[in-house]
Amino acid sequence: MTLTVAEIKALKPRSKAYKKADAGGLYLHINPTGSKLWRYKFRIAGKEKLLAFGRWPEVSLASAREARDLAKQQIAKGMDPSLERKRNKAAAKVAAGTSFAVIAEEFIDRKLVAEGRADGTLKKARWFLKLLAPAIGKMPVTDVDSQMLLAALRRLEAKGNYETAKKCRSFASRVFRYAIWTGRAKNDPAASLQGALITRKAKHYAAILEPKKLGGLLRAIDSYDGHPATKFALRIAPHVFVRPGELRHAEWHEINLHDAIWTIPAGKMKARREHAVPLSNQVQNYFTQLSNITGVTGYVFPSFHTPKRPMSENTVNVAFRRMGFGKDEVTAHGLRSTASTLLNESGLWNPDAIERALAHGDSNAVRGAYSRGNYWEERVKMAQWWSDYLDQISESLSP
Template sequence: MTLTDLFIRKLKHSGKPSGDKYSDGRSLYLLVKESNKYWRMNYRYDGRHKTLALGIYPEVSLAEARELCADARKLLRAGVDPRAPVIDPYEQQRRQDSQNTFRALALLWLAKMDASRSTATQEKVLAWLEHDVFPYIGSMPVSSIKPRDVLGVVQRVEARGAVDSAHRIKQLCGQVLRHGVAIGWSERDVTPDLKGALIAVPRTNFAAITEPKELAVLLRAIHAYNGHIVPVSALKLTPLVFVRPGELRAAEWREFDLDGAAWRIPAAKMKMRMEHMVPLSTQALEILRQLRRITGHGKYVFPSLRTEQACMSENTINAALRGMGFAKEVMTAHGFRATARTIMDEVLGERVDLIEHQLAHRVIDPNGRAYNRTAHLPARAAMMQRWADYLDKLRIGADVIPLRAVTGPGPQ
């Protein structure tokens, strides 16, 4: 028999410690205990007997108890335990936000970038995040971050005089937030709102020797430099290939075909994100073959002196130049690119388009299209050999042609 409201109102507790049970059918029953009347439902889930509390009579009427019991049976048919806690949408969003922090998002983004960036770059980015970003916005939900939050981060960096780093960290925060948009953690990247909020970074050219007689002095100093074979080899190779310093120090042996006299730098390591081919002169090959006997068993051509799992420090070449007496206002590791660009054009008369190709600059053909990585490769190989031979002549003291002073920005 099913229960009625009249019957329920008249029920009184019999005094049994466990209470009195009155069934309404379909697993629903009323438990009368002391002065209260409790709605209960018995069911089985995952092989276990369970009881679901549905409220107290008369706050929950007979009709409401039957409706709640019917809802619970629907959940059971769907494979859901009706006793599972019910979280309202607001609380669910709050919990999700508490997990989707800037720190969690940044680490996800770093993991995504791992395959396309060098270990040294990843470590540098992580150091920036841990030192300058996470302590201030790392625990904040990504969806709650406002422009002023990021501004506070970068202004702290700017305040200590690191203007360039402040801009880089702002850019880094933007990359992380855009990843958040892509995976649905946030609605937008707020960093464009900070345009003009930081001190502009003054543009400076990399110091470079562009006078042949001065370059001859530098080349002799390099060949007389006494140190470990790794930095010495890097110093000797730098003017021969004039790639960007980061591309040289992160070079891996798998990128080199010494028999084919070529170095293929993957797109992920290049500033323009395009694969780059570097023809190797006989002088460059001799340096590399000697070095391979020392570091060829490892990943990096120029490994760190502390651990073979990392490449040479970004300061190694510049530190060596300072040690040889060349101040940072005179010559830098990056400056070898401007050296090659200027002298190859104005002294050796090499084709400017070939030089630009070899500097990995964007070169447009007559139809407005960018040339690919292999464009004019034989001609570039011949040019690189002439350049290496010219450097040898300078170093041993052959006659050189003086060069007028050159102004303007150097290769980037």
């Protein structure tokens, strides 16, 4: 006689475990603790075996019977259900270990971190993985095809995140290539999607390119009444024209005021090459004033909330808005364009020295390796000239 749900509910624990049969080898194992466990007894090659189907009521009577019937079908085909279960578990374990998310994490940790990539690069890589994970993160990397990936990227495009979608495709491609290198994939489905995504017209960072307007910005910075670290970041940024991330991640041990040089480690640079910034007298003075406020350890421009983190990436731009400069007038990154344009227009400096000061990559690897040696003295003079020029336009163009 088969069991009913009412009968199962009525089964009470005893001092010793006991069984209650259903049909076809399926039964309940009732423990003294009251737990009711589904078991299936069968024979393979004359040897009696057991399969566990789980606990009731988590596994219902109907589900237990379905599992029994599936096992019977396997036996009829000459298969051992217990071995098949072990194989399936092993396959699931292997699949979990070769999922896109697992391989992507491994790619970040074993390649990008090992190569000394900048913290910003690692943060972005993990962000790209977070964006892709809901769609393909749990899938074995070999099961992901170009259409699955494209669907995930189209969802980003639908939100207007066109550049992010392209960068996610590029990141996915690097993960697939890493999987190929490590023997866990045979192709890169992201490669075939190159050119499939929407390309928006390049948007340049807003920058002030007229000396008179630049003088007005410098005077506004001098009058800024916000947080001291922010004010000195605003003062220093136009003089050194490094990238915003390089500025806010500056640490005091990188600043050598005695030798007037700021050495930015390769890990913080976009080109992954150490970059030296000559410090003018004005910039040395700004750093000295700031050190008297913040001390000379940790971040030069710490977060408002904790000295363990640098200031927010939006801090300088928000300060510009507070001073009345719109996002179409000036940005932190645009200060690099300002310096590049006006230094080139002066006609006083070698264009290569200006490019080196901006830490732009050089397509010629050998030339790039020796650029500091070739242009360092000129860059030192140019840094002082530029600071003097900024002081001049700030004062002489006052209304």
